[in-house]
Amino acid sequence: MRIACLYVPLFPLAARLRSEPDLLNEAVAIVEGNGNNAHVVAATRRARKKGIRPGLSLAQARSIVPKLIARGRDGECERTAQEALLEVAETFSPRVEDAGEGVVFADIAGMERHYENEEALAKAAIHAAVGVGLPAWCGIAASKLAARVAAELTPSPQIVEAGKESDFLAPLPLMRLSPEMEAAITLQRWGLTSVGDFARLPESEVASRLGESGRDLHYAARGIDPRPLIPRATPPEFREGMEVEWPLVALDPFLFIANAALDRLAKRLETAGFACTRLEVTLMLDPDGFHSRAIELPAPTRDVKTMLTLIRLDLEKTPPGAPVVGFAIVAHPDRPRRAQLSLFGPAALSPEKLATAIARLASILGDDRIGMATTVDGHLPDRFAIADYGPPPPPDARRKPPKSRGLLAVRVFRPPIPVEVITRTANGETQIAAIQSDGDISGEVRLSSGPWNIESRWWSESPAAREYWDAELMRGGIYRLYREEGDGGWFIDARYD
Amino acid sequence: MSAITASVDYQFELLAPAAPRAKPALVPDPLPLPIGQRESVRLLRASLDAAIAAKVMNATELIRAVAKQSRDDVTPTMLEPLDALLGGGLRRGKMTEITGRRSCGRFSIAMAALASSTSIGEAAAFIDLGDHFDPQIAESCGVDLRRLLWVRPHTMKQAVMAVEMLTATGFQLVVLDAAGHPIKGRRVHDAAWVRLARSAERHGAAMLISAPYPLTGTASEAVVNTWPIRARWIGQHPRVLAATLINVSLQKHRHIRPGHEAVLSFRAAESARDDNG
Numbered sequence: 001m002r003i004a005c006l007y008v009p010l011f012p013l014a015a016r017l018r019s020e021p022d023l024l025n026e027a028v029a030i031v032e033g034n035g036n037n038a039h040v041v042a043a044t045r046r047a048r049k050k051g052i053r054p055g056l057s058l059a060q061a062r063s064i065v066p067k068l069i070a071r072g073r074d075g076e077c078e079r080t081a082q083e084a085l086l087e088v089a090e091t092f093s094p095r096v097e098d099a100g101e102g103v104v105f106a107d108i109a110g111m112e113r114h115y116e117n118e119e120a121l122a123k124a125a126i127h128a129a130v131g132v133g134l135p136a137w138c139g140i141a142a143s144k145l146a147a148r149v150a151a152e153l154t155p156s157p158q159i160v161e162a163g164k165e166s167d168f169l170a171p172l173p174l175m176r177l178s179p180e181m182e183a184a185i186t187l188q189r190w191g192l193t194s195v196g197d198f199a200r201l202p203e204s205e206v207a208s209r210l211g212e213s214g215r216d217l218h219y220a221a222r223g224i225d226p227r228p229l230i231p232r233a234t235p236p237e238f239r240e241g242m243e244v245e246w247p248l249v250a251l252d253p254f255l256f257i258a259n260a261a262l263d264r265l266a267k268r269l270e271t272a273g274f275a276c277t278r279l280e281v282t283l284m285l286d287p288d289g290f291h292s293r294a295i296e297l298p299a300p301t302r303d304v305k306t307m308l309t310l311i312r313l314d315l316e317k318t319p320p321g322a323p324v325v326g327f328a329i330v331a332h333p334d335r336p337r338r339a340q341l342s343l344f345g346p347a348a349l350s351p352e353k354l355a356t357a358i359a360r361l362a363s364i365l366g367d368d369r370i371g372m373a374t375t376v377d378g379h380l381p382d383r384f385a386i387a388d389y390g391p392p393p394p395p396d397a398r399r400k401p402p403k404s405r406g407l408l409a410v411r412v413f414r415p416p417i418p419v420e421v422i423t424r425t426a427n428g429e430t431q432i433a434a435i436q437s438d439g440d441i442s443g444e445v446r447l448s449s450g451p452w453n454i455e456s457r458w459w460s461e462s463p464a465a466r467e468y469w470d471a472e473l474m475r476g477g478i479y480r481l482y483r484e485e486g487d488g489g490w491f492i493d494a495r496y497d
Numbered sequence: 498m499s500a501i502t503a504s505v506d507y508q509f510e511l512l513a514p515a516a517p518r519a520k521p522a523l524v525p526d527p528l529p530l531p532i533g534q535r536e537s538v539r540l541l542r543a544s545l546d547a548a549i550a551a552k553v554m555n556a557t558e559l560i561r562a563v564a565k566q567s568r569d570d571v572t573p574t575m576l577e578p579l580d581a582l583l584g585g586g587l588r589r590g591k592m593t594e595i596t597g598r599r600s601c602g603r604f605s606i607a608m609a610a611l612a613s614s615t616s617i618g619e620a621a622a623f624i625d626l627g628d629h630f631d632p633q634i635a636e637s638c639g640v641d642l643r644r645l646l647w648v649r650p651h652t653m654k655q656a657v658m659a660v661e662m663l664t665a666t667g668f669q670l671v672v673l674d675a676a677g678h679p680i681k682g683r684r685v686h687d688a689a690w691v692r693l694a695r696s697a698e699r700h701g702a703a704m705l706i707s708a709p710y711p712l713t714g715t716a717s718e719a720v721v722n723t724w725p726i727r728a729r730w731i732g733q734h735p736r737v738l739a740a741t742l743i744n745v746s747l748q749k750h751r752h753i754r755p756g757h758e759a760v761l762s763f764r765a766a767e768s769a770r771d772d773n774g
Contacts, residue, residue: 373632394618404575408763411629497604
């Protein structure tokens with residue numbers, strides 16, 4: 001088995017810089033703890049050059065670099081950065097183990113067919129990790145331990161040949177095996193400095209003096225790592241988010257950082273070959289509480305502008321009501337729609353562009369204002385429903401359109417316009433004589449025809465019984481009118497046009 | 498402060514040099530032949546079988562053919578008098594405007610265009626500013642509803658934006674119906690129509706603007722004005738609306754002399770009353 005380890009050095013800092021890339025060239029320290037207990041856990045190169053080291057208290061660090069930018073450890077940033085690292089590893093292997101804290105193992109057995117050698121694979125993995133904003137190192141070995149140690153060494157990548165694990169580890173300092181504090185002190189007292197020195201000791205003697213943990217450490221020093229790779233189940237969603245330094249009360253600053261998060265999310269979705277079909281936004285409120293919302297997208301998309309517009313419109317419609325101190329955006333993935341274009345038939349629409357256009361229009365006009373119209377069974381006119389628009393593929397060859405039916409269409413009025421109608425009876429026949437309304441649909445009627453009775457849903461609690469008429473005004477315009485049989489009100493519901 | 502540089506060793510001409518005078522000749526040079534009729538091409542075609550030679554085309558001929566095809570590429574409305582008036586139908590990559598007041602057949606023409614486009618498998622969009630579209634009527638007119646995107650904007654500005662977005666998406670026919678008079682929402686700036694016309698040209702979409710009065714100005718390829726002639730009623734007891742006659746007049750066209758007129762007849766669909774049974 002060959003195992004690749006992706007390792008992100010100074011992971012808390014790398015995760016933070018992924019969310020705030022502007023801080024990359026500043027003197028920044030990531031601190032853990034509050035008040036007097038706050039201490040530095042990682043610092044940027046610029047801060048390290050000035051003497052900032054992990055373990056310093058924040059007060060000490062500030063005394064060295066007064067303009068030091070301090071950021072607390074952000075669990076949300078680290079969680080999403082770890083997810084992004086896992087997804088990078090998943091593009092190389094389906095068997096990926098999450099070791100946490102910026103470490104990921106991947107089983108790369110069988111991948112040699114796709115890459116010239118293991119070094120090329122490792123370089124591709126590093127490049128992919130940099131693509132999602134994480135400066136990763138890579139090591140490849142036959143065991144997780146050796147791969148992990150190789151990944152922590154520079155220059156990266158480091159490749160350990162199969163069966164040469166003990167030789168690879170031997171010259172390294174013993175601290176590379178991360179022994180327990182007590183065992184480390186004992187080994188130091190024994191005068192052992194390198195892994196090879198320790199590996200040469202008899203196993204039974206080490207076990208009798210250091211116990212079970214000492215035996216495991218001895219195994220590790222000899223390059224033996226019996227721990228199998230435990231692949232993780234693929235999560236059904238993609239998540240990005242961060243905690244902000246101060247409570248946000250305005251929408252624009254929030255959208256600014258949400259845009260960056262969506263950008264990262266879109267890149268991760270693209271890496272995995274997915275598009276987003278549903279967004280879940282969770283806002284952490286000040287002083288406590290959460291505000292969650294779900295936004296359905298009309299079609300799978302990776303367009304950041306569309307997703308940001310949808311979030312903005314949703315927040316404008318229902319503001320959270322309290323300052324926001326953090327957020328998490330979860331994208332539910334779906335396969336993007338693909339279509340085969342025709343050489344000879346009419347051009348097909350690009351599903352990706354169509355989905356984006358519909359999503360943007362739906363966000364501006366409303367979900368019920370755009371889509372595919374469908375007819376609904378019934379007896380009354382103007383029955384329709386709106387469905388998701390997904391046109392079938394065009395035919396393979398162009399054809400001539402059939403002759404037009406030449407039918408007169410009607411322009412429906414929604415809602416129907418209430419009017420007053422004057423009728424007259426001549427020769428035993430009732431005719432509409434005139435129409436009066438508040439708008440411009442008024443005047444004497446030249447000719448009319450009707451009534452055409454329609455009775456609908458007579459079995460239900462809301463039956464409709466109407467008599468329909470057609471009427472042509474003297475001043476022009478042919479209208480369709482109806483009268484409700486119950487209260488006798490007249491309405492114009494369409495114009496022949 | 499001074500800088501050392503090489504001296505200018507030539508003299509600028511103050512006047513443009515005189516145009517070379519043509520040499521006198523008793524026999525002028527022959528005019529250049531069209532590339533397709535050159536001797537080498539003619540000989541090549543003569544050496545080929547007639548069936549194959551008819552299909553051989555050089556690059557210049559191909560460019561001309563493509564340009565001609567794009568000029569002639571139209572979406573017919575399949576209303577013969579109107580298509581004849583417009584030189585075949587709605588030109589692709591161009592904006593056509595139809596104007597007219599109430600019951601002038603604008604909506605029926607839009608439905609006919611949508612039916613023609615969707616029936617051959619094209620994707621069409623209908624921007625319905627007044628929310629007047631009736632899917633049942635459209636279906637009876639022959640519109641394939643599966644291929645039609647129905648958009649109901651609230652204002653003219655949103656409608657224009659939707660037209661531009663959907664044209665860029667690749668819809669082959671985009672119809673904007675600006676409803677009745679007065680137009681819902683404020684008028685958009687004239688530059689918006691120029692922008693739409695350019696968008697249609699860039700993406701090769703046929704664009705039809707239906708409005709109660711001219712909106713597009715110089716941006717449109719053709720403007721057709723419609724007005725009702727009369728409605729035809731048949732029978733006495735009961736009397737039934739049978740058809741309407743519409744006069745269409747070409748007000749403007751970039752390639753056809755305006756002023757031509759034609760008459761369209763639309764038969765009344767059996768709508769509400771026949772649903773009764």
